Amino acid sequence: MPRTTTMASSASSTARKIALRGAALSKVYRAGDVAVHALRDVDIELYRGEFVVLLGPSGSGKSTLLNILGGLDVPSSGQVYFDGAEITARDEAALTRFRRDHVGFVFQFYNLVPSLTARENVALVTEIARDPMTPEAALEVVGLAGRLDHFPAELSGGEQQRVAIARAIAKRPDVLLCDEPTGALDSVTGILVLEALEGVNRELGTTTVVITHNVTIGGMADRVIRLADGRISEITRNAQRRRAAQLSW
Amino acid sequence: MFSALDRKLLRDLWRLKGQVLAVSLVVASGVGVLVMSLTALESLQATAAAYYERYRFAHVFAGAKRAPERLAREMAAIPGVQAVETRISRLATLDLPDFPEPVMARLISVPERGAPRLNRLAMRAGRWVAPGRPDEIVLSEPFALAHDLTLGSRFEAIINGHRRRLEVVGIALSPEFVYAIGPGSLMPDDRRFGIGWMGRRALAAAFDLDGAFNDVSLTLLRGVDPAAVLARVDAILERYGGTPAIARADQISNWFLMNELDQLRTVSTLLPAIFLAVAGFLTNMVLARIVATERAEIGLMKAFGYSNRQVAWHYVQMVIAMTAVGIVLGAIVGTWLGRINTETYSEFYRFPFLYFRPTADVYALGALISLAVALSGTAFSVRRAAMLPPAVAMQPPAPPAYRRRGLSGMRWSRHLDHPTRIILRQIERWPLRSALTSVGVGLSVGVLVMANQWIDSIDAIAEEFFFRSQHQDVMVGLVEPQSTAALYEFRRMPGVLAAEPLRIVSADFRVDNRRHRGAVEGVRADARLHRLFDAGGAIVSVPPDGLVMSTVLAKKLGVGVGDQVWLELREGRRPVRAVRVVRLFETMIGMSAYMDARALDKLLLERPSLEYVNLLVDPLHEHALFARLKASPEVSAVMKRRAAVETFHDTLGDTLLVYVAFFTGFAAALGFGVVYNSARVALSERAHELATLRVLGFSRGEIAYILLGEVALLTVLALPIGCLMGRGLAWIMTAGFETELYRVPLVVDDATYGTAAALALVAAAVSAALVGRRVAAIDLVSALKSRE
Incomplete structure (x- = not known):
């Protein structure tokens, strides 16, 4: 399987730079005597400006992969490189x-x-x-310019999620990692949130990774990476990205 | 058989052990103080009662100059009197080889044959004085110990002007001198004042009291009011120079002991109340949090068919378990401290035996009160758990609503960073909880201020009593009042730089039907060694006419400036005169009254006389002076100011240090308990939020700031509150400790506030550090997975 990844990326990556790369990532959780393999020897490359959707059933290792790529968790073995420099060996600070x-x-x-x-x-x-954006500008990007001074308790779920996106992008990150961003939302609100992510990806060129169960969302990605049993099972490249507004489920 | 719920209970308690321990520490402090003071109280009460009973401590005491023995029969005939015993009791000077100063002793006669009927001695060693042996003496145990006197030791005494060599044949304790305090002293000083018992015939010969007595004790039948007996005794002794009869309640040793017990009672009510109230609040804080995190479990239990009552009982059990740990801990610590406390008391209050058998009542009371407080404190949270509808319980709680108003909404707050703003909003969102946290920490500061202010107050008393108003080095008491010519003799003694007379006349003050038995002191306008100061440190001048009295005495008599008081002088020709009150002043010790010395002499219809002499002494010649005084037959007492100051500080210092140490421990437990629980609850509530911030790129230090900053801010706010509360507590305690004899002034040094605040900060810092370690260990990934 990993070979598929390498081939797929090498075919199209000549012009594009790699933002984040995971090499031979494994993660083993120990629960008592039982070892749970959440990730098994995964290689992954994320290119600058790319929109990637990670698909897979529960327990397939999506969140573990995302957490390791984002520096929230460390792999049991393997390395993560950001802009060519290894981050896995670094300390907590x-x-x-x-x-x-x-x-x-x-x-x-x-x-x-x-x-x-x-x-x-x-x-x-x-x-x-x-060098962040102003908070107002970031909220403008997600379409919440009118709700600046509301507390979370005064916002709908979709609005709260868009505030979260604004908060994530305000610092102009190189990579935006989203774990089930529409998981708690109905489809109409969910699409509003996806439109916000799409806007960020398009306007700011931020490498965006979205984890989801929802196959439909795969339509708006450059690449769809499927995980199963801690391995990448399939990578597909969309010839044409669909607009978020065109999605429905 | 354990049910599943019982298992859950035990596991929950284990999981929350840190918080349970912090709550129990506070409960334990409350129960500990309660058990400590009540067991000491019970022990001392039981010991005193048994001692008084077994050694037939008298109910009525009276004195006379010289009364014929036959009066004993008259007194025995007074209705209600059970037994009468006449004695000879006089002061004498002892010349002890190990001690440069003359030492004062009260010599009391014992019957030639057999033991005294009343005020019996508890013999600790040796035997009674043999009949017809004028050179044998039984000494009070603390005095003998202080001077290393044992059976067979010999020393010289000046008894009524005659030097005599005495041999120690017995060592004893007496119920009359549980608290043995010398004339004019504030504290027992076993090196400078002692009690000696000698044969009746020896003392009668020495004091020329053959067939006569000068001291009498009576016991009464059960249930007899002493007041009527006192009047009859006074009437009988009137013609024989009687000093008024007093009931047991006014007997000096017993009076001190009973006062001490009253003070213990104050301690045993006030302080446990504080600790247990805080414990109630903390228990509720922990329980409210448990209920909040267990919403889903509560819903589940109910969905499975557990009743509201079963759910409530589950949480009630949790409260009982948390409190029970504290009760057990408190009972153990309290019993231990109670023993130390009782033993400390027995260093001042001398008993031949000590009952320390705490009764079950004390523990039952402690347990009941703590449980009642904990259960009422947590009633609301338990009810909320019981009433939660299952469907609602299984959904996550709605996010808390915050407001823009308040501190964090003000204009100046724009300059705050967001972590600080989070702290402020958090405090505003839960004002009651925040306020109670501050009050809890404040109370720990308060308890510390209260405990430490005793040292300040004692210093203030010492300052007023020993340093401001007294400038003499030595005060000498004379056997009989003498003419002022005696002063010249003193001025010629070695090392004496100045000598001033002092006249203290015992007197009854009477206004309508209010009476006070005390003394009037004659003050000379030119006096330099002894001056009158009020509590505020200002000199009180004594006008040539009229009475200057302390406000306490004026209050007791119900008089003010300009009012008339009947003064019944109990010396010389015992004149009774109406005197006007011309000035009042505040003082901490005694219910004193003063008159110009000349006016007092005029009142007494006597030539100027003195019975005390104040001396200023060159320290280089002190020993020579003492040797001279030891040899002088007119001298009945020698009081060295420096020694009195040292005794005062030594005795009080040791007790106070023990006391301050106890309360420092309790206050630290209180401060720790409050801060630890506040921080732990905040951490539990906000682990999710803090983990998010960590993910967003905040460092551990930065999120620790958000969590602990809140506690730190509340702690800082608590400091001034605590200082105020400490002052209030100190006020309550000093008011509770006020007696006729002395008042404890409310003095709190700045350093005391500082120390209390510093200790509270240390306790807070330690608990914050413990919680801070958990902040560092927050699991980012798992915190983000759950909704809350």
Whole structure:
């Protein structure tokens, strides 16, 4: 399987630079005497400006892969390279710096700070970032310019998720990692959120990875990577990306 | 058989062991203080009661100058009197080889044959004085110990002007001198004041009291009111120079002991209340959090068919278990401290035996009160758990709503960074919880201030009593009042730089039907060695006419400036005169009254006389002076100011250090318990939020700031609150400790506030550090997987 990945990417990567690369990534969780192999020897390359959808059933290793690529978790073996430099060997503080400077995260349950308004939730990140957008500009990108001073409790789920996206992109990350961003939303709201992600990818050129169960969402990606049993089972390249607005489920 | 719920309970308690321990520490402090003070109280009460009973401690005491023995029969005939015993009791000076100063002793006669009927001695070693042996003496045990006197030791005594060599034949304790305090002292000083028992015939010969007595004790039949007996005794002794009869309650040793017990009672009510109230709050804080995190489980239990009552009982059991740990801990620590406490007391209050058998009541009371407080404190959370509808319980709770108003909404807050804003909003969102956290930490500061302020107050008393108003090095008491010519003799003694007379006349003060038995002190306008100061440190001048009295005495008599007081002087020709109150002043010790010395002499219809002399002494010649005083037959007492100050500080210092150490421990447990639980609950509630921030690129330090900053801010807010509360607590305690004899002034040094605040900060820092370690260990991945 890994060979497929290499071939697929080598065919089209001549002009494009690799943003993030995982080499021979494995992750083994130990629960008592039982070893659970969440990832088995995965190689993956993410190109600059690319929109990738990671598809797979529960337990297939999607989130583990995303967490390792984003520096939230460390692999049991294998390496992660960012811009050609290895980040897996770094210490905790360096990983924090990597996340702070280069990675944006969007979660299924938004994870906004309930005691801060939309603007402040974004500002939380822009305060510690190098060369961020203004919080207002970031919220503008996700279409929430009118809800700046609302607290999370005063926003709908879709709005909360778009605040989370604004918060993730405000620091102009190189990579945007989204774990089931529409998982808790109905389809109409979900599409609004996907449109926001699509806008970010198009306008800012941010490498975007979206984890989902939802096969339909694969339509808006450059590449769809399928995982099963901790391995990449298939990589497909869409000849034509569909607009998020054209999706429905 | 354990049910599944019981298992859950045990596992929950184990999982939350840190918090359970922090709560139990506070419960334990409350129960500990309660058990400590109540067991000490019970022990001392039981010991005193048994001691008094077994050694037939008298109910009524009276004195006379010289009363014929036949009066004993008259007194025995007073209705309600059970037994009468006459004695000879006088002060004498002892010349002890190991001690440069003359030492004062009260010599009391014992019957020639057999033991005294009343106020019996508890013989610790040796035997009674043999009949007809004028050179044998039984000494009080603490005094003998202080001077290394054992059976067979010999020393010289100046008894009524005659030097005599005495041999120690017995060592004893007496219920009359549980607290043996010398004349004019504030504290027992076993090196400078002792009790000696000698044969009746020996003392009668020495004091020229053959067939007469100067001291009498009576016991009463059960249930007899002493007041009527006192009046009859006074009437009988009136003609014989009687000093008014007093009931057991006013007997000096017993009075001190009973006061001590009252103070213990104050401690045993006030402090446990504080600790247990805080414990109730903490238990609720922990339980509310458990209920919040177990919403889904509660829904599940109900979906499976558990009733509301079963759910409520489950959480009630949890509260009981948490409190029970504290109760057990508190009972153990309290019993241990109670023993130390009782033993500390027995260093001042001398008993031949000590009952330390805490009764089950004390523990039952402690357990009941703690459980009641914990259960009422957590009633709301338990009810919420019981009432949660299953369908609602299984959904995640709605996100908490925050407001833009308040501190964090103000204009200045724009300059704050967002972590700080999160802290402020968090406090605003749960104002009650935040306030209670601050109050809890504040109380730990308060308890520390209260404990430490005792040292400040004692210093203030010492300052007023020993340094401001007294400038003499030595005060000498004379056997009989003498003419002022005696002063010249003192001025010629070795090392004496100055000598000033002092006249203290015992007197009854009477206004309508209010009476006070005390003394009037004559003050000379030119006095330099002894001056009158009020509690505020200002000199009180004594006008040439009229009475200057302390506000406490004025209050007792119900008089103010300009009012008239009947003064019944109990010396000389015992004149009774109406005197006007001309000035009042505040003082910490005694219910004193002063008059100009000349006016007092005029009142007494006497030539100027003195019975005390204040001396300023060149320290180089001190030993020579003491040798001279030891040899002087007119001298009945020698009081060295420096020694009195040292005794005062030594005795109080040791006790206070023990006491301060206890309460520092309790306060630290309180501060630790509150801060640890606040931080732990906050961490549990916000682990998700903090993990998110970590993912967003915040460092461990930065998220620790958000979590612990809140606790830190509340702790800082608690410091001034705590200082205020400490002052309030100290006020309550000093008011509770006020007696006729002394008042503990409310003095709190800045350093005391500082120390208390610093200790609270240390306790907070330790608990924050413990929680901080958990912040570092937050699992980012798993925190993000769950919804909350």
